[in-house]
Amino acid sequence: MEDVMDRFKKLFDVNDPQKGGSFYLQSKILRARERIESEVRQAEEKASRDSELKEGWKPKVFKDR
16 A cells, blocks of 8 residues: 555646646546555455454453443
């Protein structure tokens, strides 16, 4: 994700409309970053669920209740 953010910042700045860049390309770059972040988040959640299934469900028990 760090590499993605570095590339995003570079491409986003290069396509700044105030510097002669394209707003259209800048918006596409932003949407691509959002999509990558979404995919990574989903993969992390799936990995978390899979690891929980392998370990078994362990409910949290509070003795003071």
